[in-house]
Amino acid sequence: MLGVVSTPEQFMRHAIRLSIEHMESGDGGPFGCVIVRDGVVLAEGHNRVTSSHDPTAHAEVTAIREACRAVGDFNLQGCDLYTSCEPCPMCLGAIYWARIDRVYYANTKADAAAIGFDDAFIYEELERSLEARSLPFTSLLRDEALAAFRAWEAKEDKVRY
Numbered sequence: 001m002l003g004v005v006s007t008p009e010q011f012m013r014h015a016i017r018l019s020i021e022h023m024e025s026g027d028g029g030p031f032g033c034v035i036v037r038d039g040v041v042l043a044e045g046h047n048r049v050t051s052s053h054d055p056t057a058h059a060e061v062t063a064i065r066e067a068c069r070a071v072g073d074f075n076l077q078g079c080d081l082y083t084s085c086e087p088c089p090m091c092l093g094a095i096y097w098a099r100i101d102r103v104y105y106a107n108t109k110a111d112a113a114a115i116g117f118d119d120a121f122i123y124e125e126l127e128r129s130l131e132a133r134s135l136p137f138t139s140l141l142r143d144e145a146l147a148a149f150r151a152w153e154a155k156e157d158k159v160r161y
Contacts, residue, residue, distance in 0.1 A: 006039065008080075008082070008104060011034055011036055011041070011080075011082040011104070012082045012084075012104055012106055014032075014034050014041070014044070014082070015032040015033050015034050015044075015059075015082045015083055015084045015106070016032060016084045016106060017032065018032025018033070018034070018044055018045075018046045018059070018084070019031050019032035019046065019047070019059070019084040019085075020032075021046075022046035022047065022048075023046075023047070026051070027046065027047075027048060027051045028046060028047035028048045028049055028050055028051050028052075028057070029047040029049060029050070029117070030047070030084070030085075030115075031046065031047040031058060031059040031060075031083070031084055031085055032044070032045070032046045032047075032059050032083070032084045033045045033046070033059035033060045033062070033063040033081060033082065033083040033084070034063065034081075034082045035063050035064065035066075035067040035076065035079050035080070035081050035082075035100070036079060036080045036081075036082065037071075037076075037078050037079045037080075038078070042066075042067045042070050042071065042079065043063050043064075043066035043067035043069075043070055044063055044066070045058075045059045045060065045061070045062030045063030045064070045065070045066060046059050046062065047059045047062075048062055056090065058088065058090065058091050059083060059084070059085075059091075060081065060083055060087050060091035060094060060095060061090070061091060061094050063081070064076065064081075064094050064095070064098050064100075067079065067098075068098070074097075074098065074161060075098070075099050075161075076098040076099055076100050077099045077100075077101060078101060079098075079100050079101060080100070080101055080102045080103075080104065081095060081100045081102070081103050081104070082104045082105075083103065083104070083105050083106070084105070084106050084107060085105060085106065085107040085108075085109075085111070085112050085117075086105045086107065086108050086109045086112070087103065087105065088109075088117075088119045088122070089119060089122045089123060089126065090122075
């Protein structure tokens with residue numbers, strides 16, 4: 001547990017502070033995030049894309065990873081996420097998969113686009129059929145891959161998520 005902070009505004013100020021501090025230190029882009037449960041900061045994250053050479057190391061994803069480690073579970077129900085900017089499509093997906101209860105954000109995706117972080121292309125691509133996307137998608141060996149799905153379906157001790 002990183003500490004207790006009492007108001008949504010204070011949690012957001014913490015996320016904003018992370019975005020500024022780590023951007024200025026050269027550790028990544030201007031994005032910060034904190035995850036809170038019951039008024040306690042469970043985890044924090046900041047953008048580490050350039051410093052870690054990892055395109056998935058967005059503030060929300062790094063915070064979700066840390067929060068999951070902190071609670072020992074992939075399920076973050078009961079948690080609120082405070083992020084310095086409206087989440088991109090990847091982060092939004094991770095937030096839903098983690099079952100976060102509520103998202104608070106400061107800057108909008110339009111604000112991010114205005115400084116060169118434009119996710120509009122990805123949103124547009126997601127609306128297109130696979131055949132119409134700019135990145136070619138080709139299905140291979142589906143029949144062989146279905147064996148893993150059949151085994152999962154039959155597995156009695158699986159952990160559902």
